[in-house]
Amino acid sequence: MPSDDRDVVRASNYVTWRRQAGWNPLEIVRGDGSTFYDARGRAYLDFASQMVASNLGHSNTAVIEAAARQMAAIPFVAPGFVTPARAEISRELATVLPPGLTHYFFTTSGTEANEAALKIARVATGRRKVLARTRSYHGSTAASMAVSGDPRRGPSEAVQSVPGTVFVPDCYCYRCPLGLAYPSCHVACADAIEPVIEQEGDVAAMIVEPVVGTNGAIVPVPEYLPRIREITSRHGVLLIADEVMTGWGRLGAWFGVTEFGITPDILTTAKGITGGYLPLGLTATTTALHDAFRDRFFPHGHTYEAHPVLLAAGAAAIREYRRLGLIEKAKADGAYLLGRLRELVARHPSVGVVRGLGLLCAVELVRDRATKAPFNTEAEKIAGAPLVADAVAAAMMAQGVYVMPWVSHLILAPPLIVTRAEIDQGVAALDTALAIADAHVAANAAGGGVPTSGV
Helix, strand or coil, rough: CCCCCCHHHHHHEEECCCCCCCCCCCCCEECCCCEEECCCEEEEEEEEEEHHHCCCCCCCHHHHHHHHHHHHCCCCCCCCCCHHHHHHHHHHHHCEEEEECCCEEEEEHHHHHHEEEEEEEEHHHHCCEEEEEECCCCCCCCCHHCCCCCHHHHHCHHHHCCCEEEECCCCHHHHHCCCCCCCCCCHHHHHHHHHHHHHHEEEEEECCCCCEEEECEECCCCEEEEEEEHHHHCCCCEEEEEEECCCCCCCCCCCCHHHHCCCCCCECHHHHHHHCCCCEEEEECCCHHHHCCCCCCCCCCCCCCCCCCHHHHHHHHHHHHCCCCCCHHHHHHHHHHHHHHHHHHCCCCCCEEEEECCEEEEEEEEEEECEEEECCCCCCCHHHCCCCCHHHHHHHHHHHHEEECCCCCEECCCCCCCCHHHHHHHHHHHHHHHHHHHHHHHHHHCCCCCCCCCC
């Protein structure tokens, strides 16, 4: 590639979720397996699957060739037509989705999948309100951002145009929003939802990530989701499972809801549906919801709905997950990764807690274990302040390992094809990089303020 490509992009492009000043990106030119390479030829272990999307790694030929064959046959048709690729992925989905989710609307992102789900729920029920959780993220468009309890919501408030969200507590045991402790709490965070439904009225749906993704890989206690399913069912409230990040083997099951023994009314997903190779999303519903539109106008759609190239890649990806045994592998490798991460707690006072399920883990960084005080706040993230988590991630990148920092924690989510040796490599880089956070803990304990180096 021309040597000035990086400068051209920096001068002319927006970049997501940050202030535009100071963007200093690497130029990435190729990938192979769990590794990607910059323009200088340096290799980086992808310990975040980019944005928790590259589940199949970076060079799966079956997916690439399926997309190429479809491109050669017919690269695009309007969504009102049927293609072999559309039939093919519909058959494949029927073999892996939770039972009862039998009708599919195809999108080009997880955000769009959630936007469709929210519209389906509101129109089908005739109700307006949606319950969401305070540490959730469901997308960047108007309706999906309106139900996101995420620091990114704040700067977007001025343009929010979809009212009706009611936020409820998370199942976040490390920092319980109710000030309780499990199991003596009897999962009060789930029980708190019922009086909200009764008080608010007009509730169409509740939307949840089975395991909270970007905001900390927060795994609920086993009783939480089954109790929410029971409460929502009893009140006729639809349950939407946002599996954009947690689907496609990431948690050691095809979908996270399966791990918790529930079936939602609507399931949304994207990212791993093609291994991140092409931008495909999915909104899957029950027959009952589809029937609600049999004689009613379906008020949603877009140009690239059911794009045949995307669907061909998705069908091939499903076959690859099965052929390579990646669902079972992710469960075993996830237990190994979590065990290795737990070894770090004793060595690093900056590690407050590690948690995860399957190959989606988080390391939460704290300045004080006793108080659980984080190094940085969401407001500091939005303001562009230096963050300790970013400094730790940069130190790992310098060692050739890429992770995803967010406010005061790190997300570790390697491709499902990762080897045990690569897991060890990633954990070793983290072990070294945590010295930066530990230095902040020591400075805080000594009353000397925050060290300037490393941030």
